[in-house]
Amino acid sequence: MSRPQPQKRATVHDIAAAAGMSRGTVSRVLNGGYVSAEARAAIETAMSDLGYVPNNAARALKMRRSQAVAFVALEPHSLFLDDPNIGSIMLGANAALSLADHQMVSLVVESARDTERVARYLSGGFVDGAIVVSARTKDPIIRVISDLALPAAFVGHPPDLDQNIPFVGIDNVGSARAITEHLVTTGRRRIGMIAAALDRDSGIDRLAGFRAALGPLFDETLVADVPHYDYGSGVKGMRDLLERDPSLDGVFAASDAIAAGALEALREAGRSVPGDVGVVGFDDSTWAVRCQPQLTTVHQPAKEIGSCAAQVILRQLRGEHPDPAGQLLPTPLVLRDSA
Amino acid sequence: MSRPQPQKRATVHDIAAAAGMSRGTVSRVLNGGYVSAEARAAIETAMSDLGYVPNNAARALKMRRSQAVAFVALEPHSLFLDDPNIGSIMLGANAALSLADHQMVSLVVESARDTERVARYLSGGFVDGAIVVSARTKDPIIRVISDLALPAAFVGHPPDLDQNIPFVGIDNVGSARAITEHLVTTGRRRIGMIAAALDRDSGIDRLAGFRAALGPLFDETLVADVPHYDYGSGVKGMRDLLERDPSLDGVFAASDAIAAGALEALREAGRSVPGDVGVVGFDDSTWAVRCQPQLTTVHQPAKEIGSCAAQVILRQLRGEHPDPAGQLLPTPLVLRDSA
DNA sequence: TACGGATGTGTGAACGTGCACACAGTAGGA
DNA sequence: TCCTACTGTGTGCACGTTCACACATCCGTA
Numbered sequence: 001m002s003r004p005q006p007q008k009r010a011t012v013h014d015i016a017a018a019a020g021m022s023r024g025t026v027s028r029v030l031n032g033g034y035v036s037a038e039a040r041a042a043i044e045t046a047m048s049d050l051g052y053v054p055n056n057a058a059r060a061l062k063m064r065r066s067q068a069v070a071f072v073a074l075e076p077h078s079l080f081l082d083d084p085n086i087g088s089i090m091l092g093a094n095a096a097l098s099l100a101d102h103q104m105v106s107l108v109v110e111s112a113r114d115t116e117r118v119a120r121y122l123s124g125g126f127v128d129g130a131i132v133v134s135a136r137t138k139d140p141i142i143r144v145i146s147d148l149a150l151p152a153a154f155v156g157h158p159p160d161l162d163q164n165i166p167f168v169g170i171d172n173v174g175s176a177r178a179i180t181e182h183l184v185t186t187g188r189r190r191i192g193m194i195a196a197a198l199d200r201d202s203g204i205d206r207l208a209g210f211r212a213a214l215g216p217l218f219d220e221t222l223v224a225d226v227p228h229y230d231y232g233s234g235v236k237g238m239r240d241l242l243e244r245d246p247s248l249d250g251v252f253a254a255s256d257a258i259a260a261g262a263l264e265a266l267r268e269a270g271r272s273v274p275g276d277v278g279v280v281g282f283d284d285s286t287w288a289v290r291c292q293p294q295l296t297t298v299h300q301p302a303k304e305i306g307s308c309a310a311q312v313i314l315r316q317l318r319g320e321h322p323d324p325a326g327q328l329l330p331t332p333l334v335l336r337d338s339a
Numbered sequence: 340m341s342r343p344q345p346q347k348r349a350t351v352h353d354i355a356a357a358a359g360m361s362r363g364t365v366s367r368v369l370n371g372g373y374v375s376a377e378a379r380a381a382i383e384t385a386m387s388d389l390g391y392v393p394n395n396a397a398r399a400l401k402m403r404r405s406q407a408v409a410f411v412a413l414e415p416h417s418l419f420l421d422d423p424n425i426g427s428i429m430l431g432a433n434a435a436l437s438l439a440d441h442q443m444v445s446l447v448v449e450s451a452r453d454t455e456r457v458a459r460y461l462s463g464g465f466v467d468g469a470i471v472v473s474a475r476t477k478d479p480i481i482r483v484i485s486d487l488a489l490p491a492a493f494v495g496h497p498p499d500l501d502q503n504i505p506f507v508g509i510d511n512v513g514s515a516r517a518i519t520e521h522l523v524t525t526g527r528r529r530i531g532m533i534a535a536a537l538d539r540d541s542g543i544d545r546l547a548g549f550r551a552a553l554g555p556l557f558d559e560t561l562v563a564d565v566p567h568y569d570y571g572s573g574v575k576g577m578r579d580l581l582e583r584d585p586s587l588d589g590v591f592a593a594s595d596a597i598a599a600g601a602l603e604a605l606r607e608a609g610r611s612v613p614g615d616v617g618v619v620g621f622d623d624s625t626w627a628v629r630c631q632p633q634l635t636t637v638h639q640p641a642k643e644i645g646s647c648a649a650q651v652i653l654r655q656l657r658g659e660h661p662d663p664a665g666q667l668l669p670t671p672l673v674l675r676d677s678a
Numbered sequence: 679t680a681c682g683g684a685t686g687t688g689t690g691a692a693c694g695t696g697c698a699c700a701c702a703g704t705a706g707g708a
Numbered sequence: 709t710c711c712t713a714c715t716g717t718g719t720g721c722a723c724g725t726t727c728a729c730a731c732a733t734c735c736g737t738a
Contacts, residue, residue, distance in 0.1 A: 011694055022718045027696055034716050051486065056463030057405070058694035060396040061723050068465070094447045103460050106445035108433045121442050124395030125724095126407070126465060147390065231629055260629070267631075290570055290599070292606075350724055361688045366726060373686050397724035400693050464694095 010050035018046040030054065060125055068103040069313050070122060070130040074139060075110065085283060085302040086133065089155060092306025093131055100314050102128075109141065119144040129313040131155065131306075134200070151316035153309040156202050157326070168309045168327045172202050175298045175331040176209025179280045180252050182296065183339060184213065188250030188278050192222035194237035194262060196229050196254040206254050206282065222248070229254060234261020242269055250278045250339070256287035259295050259338070278339030293337035301329050349389035357385040369393065399464060407442040408652050409461060409469040413478060414449065424622060424641040425472065428494060431645025432470055439653050441467075448480065458483040468652040470494065470645075473539070490655035492648040495540055496665070507648045507666045511541050514637045514670040515548025518619045519591050521635065522678060523552065527589030527617050531561035533576035533601060535568050535593040545593050545621065561587070568593060573600020581608055589617045589678070595626035598634050598677070617678030632676035640668050 012026045019026070019042040028035050029043045046052075060066040071093055073086060094104045105127065107118050122130055122144060129151035132141065145152045146165060154167035183191050193210045197203035211218050224240045226233035234253060238261065241248060253259035259281030263273060271277050273293055281288060284299035308327060315321075351365045358365070358381040367374050368382045385391075399405040410432055412425065433443045444466065446457050461469055461483060468490035471480065484491045485504060493506035522530050532549045536542035550557050563579045565572035573592060577600065580587055592598035598620030602612060610616050612632055620627060623638035647666060654660075 009694095012696095013694080023695085024697090024718060025716085028717090031696070034714090036716065039717080053459065053462040053487075055400070055694050056460070056465050057396050057399040058464075058723090059696080060465075061394070061400050061693090061725085062695045062697085064723080066396070066465075068460070090447065091449065094449065094453070098450065098452055098456065101456065103456055104447065106447070108429065108443065108445070110430065110433065111437065113437055114433070117437065117440065117442055120392065121395065121407070123392040125397075126395050126399075126405075148392075231625070264629075264631070286570070290603075292603070348724095351726095352724080362725085363688060363727090364686085367687085370726075373684085375686060378686080394724050397693090398726080400695090400723090401725045401727085403693080 009055070010047075010052045011055070012052075014050055015043060015046045015052050018050060019043045064125070066126055066128055067101065068105055068127045069097055069310070070127040071104050071106040072118060072122075072130055072132045072141065073106060073108050074132065074134050074141065085285060085300060088302035089133065089306035089309075092303035092308075093310045094306070095303075096307035096310035097314070100310075102314070104310075115140050122150060123148050128317055129153075131309045131313060151313055153312040155305060155309055156200070164325065166312050166325050166327070168305055168312060168329070169201075170300060170305070170331045171328045172205030173209040173212070176206040176252070176282070177213040178209075178333055179282070179296075179298050180210050180213035182333060182335075183250040183252065183278050183280060184217070186278060186339065188339075189217070190219075190222070190245060190248050191217065191250035191252065192219075192224065192241045192245070192248050193252045194224045194226060194234060194241065194254055194258050196226045196233060196237075196258060198225060203254060210252055221245070226258070229257055231257045231261040231264075234258035234263075235265045236261075238262035238265035239269075242266075242271075248277060251280070253279065253281050256281040256283045256285045256291075256295055256297055259297070260287050260291050263291055263293075263338070274337065274339050280339045284334050288334070288336065291338065296336045296339045297334050299332050299334050301331065304329055348394070349386075349391045350394070351391075353389055354382060354385045354391050357389060358382045403464070405465055405467055406440065407444055407466045408436055408649070409466040410443050410445040411457065411461075411469055411471045411480065412445060412447050413471065413473050413480065424624060424639060427641035428472065428645035428648075431642035431647075432649045433645070434642075435646035435649035436653070439649075441653070443649075454479050461489060462487050467656055468492075470648045470652060490652055492651040494644060494648055503664065505651050505664050505666070507644055507651060507668070508540075509639060509644070509670045510667045511544030512548040512551065515545040515591070515621070516552040517548075517672055518621070518635075518637050519549050519552035521672060521674075522589040522591065522617055522619060523556070525617060525678060527678075528556070529558075529561070529584060529587050530556065530589035530591065531558075531563065531580045531584070531587050532591045533563045533565060533573060533580065533593060533597050535565045535572060535576075535597060537564060542593065549591055560584070565597070568596055570596045570600040570603075573597035574604045575600075577601035577604035578608075581605075581610075587616060590619070592618065592620050595620040595622045595624045595630075595634055595636055598636070599626050599630050602630055602632075602677070613676065613678050619678045623673050627673070627675065630677065635675045635678045636673050638671050638673050640670065643668055 012023045015026045016023045021039055021043060025035060025039055026043055029040055071090060090106060097104045109115055109118050119141060130145060131153050133155045152165055154165060156169045157167035191214060195203060195207045221244055224237040226237045234257060251262055253262050259279055262279055266273055266277055273279050281295040281297040284297045288295040288297050351362045354365045355362045360378055360382060364374060364378055365382055368379055410429060429445060436443045448454055448457050458480060469484060470492050472494045491504055493504060495508045496506040530553060534542060534546045560583055563576040565576045573596060590601055592601050598618055601618055605612055605616055612618050620634045620636040623636045627634040627636050
């Protein structure tokens with residue numbers, strides 16, 4: 001028969017008894033304090049003999065600290081499958097938290113059921129803070145976090161985000177403007193955009209930057225609106241644009257994946273890149289160097305974003321005020337072959 | 340000044356006092372039992388008035404159950420950036436756990452520091468079980484799990500895995516054999532393979548299947564050995580193969596990403612696909628439909644693998660014996676344009 | 679009337695930890 | 709001699725929850 005509780009785990013009591021000491025002394029060995037060399041040695045051998053592992057749940061209950069930070073990915077379906085950045089952001093955050101001896105735990109929110117359960121999890125004392133990625137306007141998770149006053153950091157921020165919740169991101173407006181200007185200065189005149197995710201700050205801002213760069217050249221009809229940052233949307237968006245204006249000679253795609261899809265649609269329409277049409281992307285993800293031709297794009301410092309968000313949390317845990325409420329990281333242009 | 344503990348959180352005591360009831364009754368409202376309608380109503384209004392949220396740490400301490408299951412991704416650097424399957428496996432596992440009202444928490448192990456901390460986390464009572472992805476031979480995490488007798492499920496299994504730890508995977512040998520046979524039956528005669536990750540079971544088994552399918556046709560010199568399942572490795576591996584035998588007319592790539600890289604190298608060498616060379620991949624990931632031509636490949640049921648691993652854990656938590664120690668999921672061939 | 683069962687409620691203990699406190703011994707200085 | 713400081717150890721309590729048990733009330737029936 002299988003046993004629900006396989007073997008009783010050793011506790012501080014057991015260690016104390018085995019070493020002929022009291023619980024307090026065991027605790028001091030673990031957490032620092034005055035302990036004689038013999039006592040320490042006796043307790044340490046007892047611990048390794050009995051295979052002692054401290055009980056996090058009890059520690060968290062007593063200390064009100066779990067040494068864990070949540071990494072919440074909202075609506076990750078498209079994120080994990082199409083957006084290569086999320087992985088880098090996670091790894092960046094994990095590396096920074098790891099250095100401070102905190103455990104990063106990633107939570108995935110796909111359904112309403114998930115939302116509720118994750119909200120309970122966040123408020124239940126299992127984590128000391130939360131990094132939230134890709135929150136949408138009015139997400140219930142946001143409410144939970146601000147109600148609880150849980151230390152938090154948003155990666156990108158939805159338009160209606162509470163003012164005093166810090167966020168980390170990039171200057172989407174400025175970067176979009178810069179890369180669009182690259183198209184202009186290299187002689188493109190009929191420039192369109194495949195805009196995506198217009199319900200998120202990133203999508204809205206990239207469109208705004210595009211518009212600002214073009215000024216009077218901006219033409220509303222040359223903006224194709226697609227739902228997601230993925231390859232398929234790129235193919236469809238590009239076909240759409242070509243239909244609206246066959247004389248198009250420049251395209252700003254809201255992501256590298258979209259740009260890759262656009263390249264495909266252009267190839268199928270018999271246009272050469274960068275000869276007939278200049279294409280630029282956004283993200284500098286693995287897509288950028290896989291494409292033929294390789295993409296000129298905006299480098300998004302995903303790893304740094306992750307580690308920066310982690311720092312924001314750690315500062316709050318130390319009781320410091322998160323200095324700049326919002327933090328924007330630099331995004332250099334990467335010039336390759338597509339424009 | 341910032342306050343370390345923002346506001347005192349309401350406890351069952353506070354709720355009981357506010358509702359004029361005892362803690363026991365509050366607990367019964369939460370967990371079921373005999374409660375009168377009035378008492379229930381009073382307690383429920385008190386709970387929403389005070390914004391009560393149960394403390395998971397206390398519950399976990401008392402119950403010895405956290406209702407959380409870890410999803411441990413070992414050496415995820417390449418996983419998250421190159422392997423599109425890991426995301427689907429995660430989402431599949433999360434969906435299944437979600438249905439059973441369990442929280443999936445993903446842990447990332449990149450460094451030795453991570454290994455130790457994750458081991459502590461797993462043994463500390465914050466999770467009831469663990470799904471382990473992509474374990475390598477002799478990973479310390481494996482030892483921790485079997486020492487603790489923590490309910491576990493491996494996705495794929497390293498060659499030296501303890502016999503009684505259940506795993507979920509696919510029949511890499513059989514699938515590789517089947518897809519290679521497709522090359523043979525469509526008339527290819529000089530068939531090479533780009534083999535990857537020969538330190539993992541998946542890599543070893545795919546090579547074995549390839550060899551078995553070819554029988555006497557197998558030629559040791561037509562196997563290019565690359566370290567990872569990624570695009571860049573595909574490009575390099577294909578160049579290598581073409582150099583070894585320019586008359587090659589078929590290639591089995593150990594992953595779709597590798598196949599995509601191979602297509603690139605073939606294009607650069609002026610070979611047509613599938614005209615001159617037939618190419619087949621493995622995974623049926625998003626790569627497969629992005630390529631030109633689209634890939635004939637082996638469908639890997641990533642989502643099902645995840646949910647199956649979750650089921651294995653849930654069964655163990657119910658005290659059932661994990662019925663089949665190892666479970667292999669079917670992998671249909673997907674015929675597209677590349678061979 | 680008395681009894682057993684169903685329904686409803688309160689109380690004490692325990693989960694495993696860390697910390698405040700109490701206590702004991704030693705040493706140095708006024 | 710007394711006071712203080714430092715080192716080393718043991719004890720009680722609290723963190724917030726759940727569960728077993730005790731108690732209380734009501735009903736139907738013997």
